[in-house]
Amino acid sequence: MSLPDAAAVRAATAVLDGVAWRTPVEGSTSLAEQVGGPVLLKCENLQRTGSFKLRGAYVRLSRLSDAEKARGVVAASAGNHAQGVALAAALLGITAVVYMPLDAALPKVAATRQYGAEVRQVSADLNGALAAARADAAQSGRVFIHPFDHADVVAGQGTLGLEILEQVPDVRTVIVPAGGGGLLAGVATALSETDVAVVGVQAAGAAAFPASLAEGRPVPLERLSTMADGIAVPAPGEVPFALVQRYVDDIRTVSEEQIARALLLLAERAKLVVEPSGAAGVAALLDAPETFEPPVVVVLSGGNVDPLVLLRVIRHGLAAAGRYLQMRVRVPDSPGALATLLAALAESGGNVVNVEHARTAVGLGLDEVEIGVELETKGPEHCTRVLADLRTRGYGVASTALG
Structure with a gap:
């Protein structure tokens, strides 16, 4: 099995001259505040074809x-x-x-x-x-x-790591999304002659590396479950695995909620469209910002996301961030009751996005109806205030789900 080294990555840089774009790095103030030092985003979502x-x-x-x-x-x-x-x-x-x-x-x-x-x-x-x-x-x-299990492929992906060194010479930590491991292995190989820490991140529902590293060989997952299709790979490649074993400092996993929140933050604060797999590194940073030594560079590995998927993920991210409130409220079965409830929600500052009206439900009285309401809020504290206001007005909130 042929493994590329740092020299092979440098040689690949010459091959890609005029072909691959030198993607920008963008600073993130909101992430830097959490880490306590500079955080930069390597925007490979802006690469030709939308990924590395x-x-x-x-x-x-x-x-x-x-x-x-x-x-x-x-x-x-x-x-x-x-x-x-x-x-x-x-x-x-x-x-x-x-x-x-x-x-x-x-x-x-x-x-x-x-x-x-x-x-x-x-x-x-x-x-x-x-x-x-x-x-x-x-x-x-x-x-x-092969998408990742070949020395030339890994060397080509590693050119991204050399760009990071040139663009952020004082970088201390690089965070890289990982599926089969080609990008992670390539970046780690490119940085192997430095003391920069390289951290790989996998979706928890498609995390083959932890068990594989524990076993000392690639171990295939029996099941994959993640919205991050770009890193939904059942097993590491032989070539990437050997290099990850040798050069990568840590592997983290992130949940679907964490990925969704990261994607939302990138869209809102960094003004960047990133696919779920591309946001995995930011998700890991948000999960434990104090554990990464700055300056930190987070690789945004891709931006090819279906607009319909993006809508669903953003909504999921809003819920994970506590900016959606779902509840079922019982009101008298009388004219104007629904309008009165909606008026109360409007006064509380919630934006109603969906309403369901049910006259038959377990435990529902003959003179009652149950209103299912979904509304946008300004965060968890606002959710709490909305519920408190409804209860003060005498409404019975049958169930709630704070996003």
């Missing part, structure tokens, strides 16, 4: 022999690697076929086609797409381009 994946894909494809290039390439991806391979292939004049899960985000599928690749949606998950791509390679002779 172009780096590794282009380095891998550029090093194929002429005969391999003539046969074409095949890949499997939930979206970001698909776009990276598609664009790299187009730039190098190589034909590309990409297998994607049936539920892959529509914008990612459309973008992959627009970059020139043939897209085939074949399975319910990434494992099925990978199996189909491997079978295609065996039958057609196309070169299989």
